[in-house]
Amino acid sequence: MAKFLIQASYTSEGTKGLLKEGGSGRRAAVDQVVTDLGGEVEAMYFAFGDDDIVLVVDLPDPVSMAAISLAVKASGALHTRATPLLTLDEIDEAARRQVAFRAPA
Structure with a gap:
């Protein structure tokens, strides 16, 4: 599951x-959309x-969040x-990966 922080502001409507x-x-409407x-x-x-x-939701994948x-x-x-929110294990894995990057000089 992918976890997301959602922040929103209502329009006047x-x-x-x-x-x-x-x-x-x-809340019932949000639950319905997410569980569907x-x-x-x-x-x-x-x-x-x-x-x-402000919400924190777990979804099967980023495509579901985009929808x-x-x-x-x-x-x-x-x-x-x-x-998108990352777990401690996910950030640890990212920190172990080697990335070839050169800052602009």
Whole structure:
């Protein structure tokens, strides 16, 4: 499974929907989308500031995250960004790999 941090802010239309459905209604909608693709919502929080909602989700692959992102952005209700999250083992493996890189001089 691939883990992602999702940060989003509602547009005015999205905020109207949140006010109508409430947080539990939105959680149910998010759970449905994620589980339909074989994933799981690990955490979901509402916030205020630059982000209105923050989630951590497990999905089978990055393509599933891209599919969700496209559908959500096409709705016009939210502006989102998804960040892939790496486990300690994954970052340890990355640190062991040799990469030939030369910085610009």
